[in-house]
Amino acid sequence: MAVLELTNISKHFGAIHAVSDVSFSLEPGEVVGLMGDNGAGKSTLVKMIAGNFRPSEGRISMDGKELVMHKPVDARHHGIEIVHQDLALCDNLTAAANVFLGRELRKGVWPFAILDYPAMYQRAGEIFRELKSETRPRDLVKQMSGGQRQAVAIGRTMLSQAKIVLMDEPTAAISVRQVAEVLNLIRHLRAQGIAVILISHRMPDVFDVADRVIVMRRGRKVADKQIGRSSPEEVTGLITGAIEQAA
């Protein structure tokens, strides 16, 4: 059964139709590349899944049940985790502190509950091990490489029983070697049955890691194909409008 299903989703801002009548579904452990030019409606679509916006029309459902979200934290409660483009990390804190930010583990009884440092270091260490990332829980994020920072941001999504991870341009501003690291992180998420929506401008990354590609243009979905049945040339054509609609 589909873990996430969007049915005839539209979003208007006044007279502007940012997203019109988009439907798609996502299976567990599936990596979907979401592509499109700036202003194609990718961000709006993702923000509706993330709980930032409510759709004007249509429904979003998870495991067959309709989702109603009022704020981003609601999405997290439903098992939707977001890796923001800027990663949303605090440079002055350790990797473990960032992974647990807003969800710190504590021991003891309120008002004497204190932060459980050993448990957080240990769990963060386990997560980095699962991600096969050389990231030390006790290091400050300030001193980390782009790939390690990605691991910290992705590590957050693995704290809870996430079902869907939305990644916004995770490979936009990092070196070639780190891109490979990030794509590996995505494969590790998939291996654990987590569905990933990868928003990206980078064609090679999408064709390297995704199972399916969805292309948006002017608020509409113009393609939804298995990666093996498409090609970078076709996707480029769809993004620019040289090809009107995928075959």
Next chain:
Amino acid sequence: MSVTLEQTIAHKQHGWGTRLLNSQTFWVLMAVIAACIFLSLATNSFATTANLFNITRNVTFVAIVALGMTLVIITGGIDLSVGSVLCLCSMVLAVVMHAGYGIEVGILASLGTAIIVGGFNGVLIAYFGFPPFVVTLGMLSIARSLAMVASNNTVVFQFGPDHDLLLSIGGGAWFFGIANPVVYMVVLALLTGFVLRWTKFGRHVYAIGGNEHAATLTGVPVKQIKVAVYVISALSAGIAGIIQTGWLGAVTTNIGAGMELQVIAAAVIGGANLAGGVGTAFGALVGAALIEVIRNSLGLLGINAFWQGTFIGGAIVLAVMFDRIRNFRQSD
């Protein structure tokens, strides 16, 4: 021999020794200790009970307020109103007690005032997006003016039925001959240190200073915490005001004037970063101590008091310079 992923993840990059040598607070503490040793040798008057009693007690007022200020600075804010709030809270205490109420009523009224003032600052900053500098600058003016209104700009030196109790709370030495204000300072510093290091609230204070946007996205209650931080800052000023009233035995409308700058200086010398995200309770005490030792030593060494500002200003710049040098080295 190959290093496994396991070992890499478990590796601690810095031992506590390296971390100590990298901390601004440690070097300022060393400076304080060196200055104390030098002064003990160079003068007969420094290492006397009376002088040490004086120094420790003088440190406390700035240090207590600096504890609250450190929290504000860690979130990336600033509170310029603390000197005036200290004056207002002292005056509320004095006026209430002078009118014949007991000390409990006086202290409650005084701390209540601090909470209202801090809450006002915090709500404007957190919920209405005012710059902290502007809001607290306004409050600096408002609070002192309200203190004048409350007292009709007179000196209050009679505190009703609990007069003696108030004076002994502030001026006594109940605990092994240590001045009471020093005891309060130590207790408050331990409390602040505990909150910063061991509670979720403390962790979130650092997170807001590090990246406010990230804190919001990860579900940290940023606005509530910001309000709380300004309330704590005002409360620390109020507590210092109450203690100072008991110590001085009189309140005028110019106590705490210009104190905000000393307090900010103490926090910054102690390692708090005005850009946010960095600072400790212990640092606030050490910073306040360095300022006081400088002041005291200039007097003892017979150097003209006009030089005080130069030396304290120099200490601020020097302390931050260490931090800059360290950052340059790291970014290489």
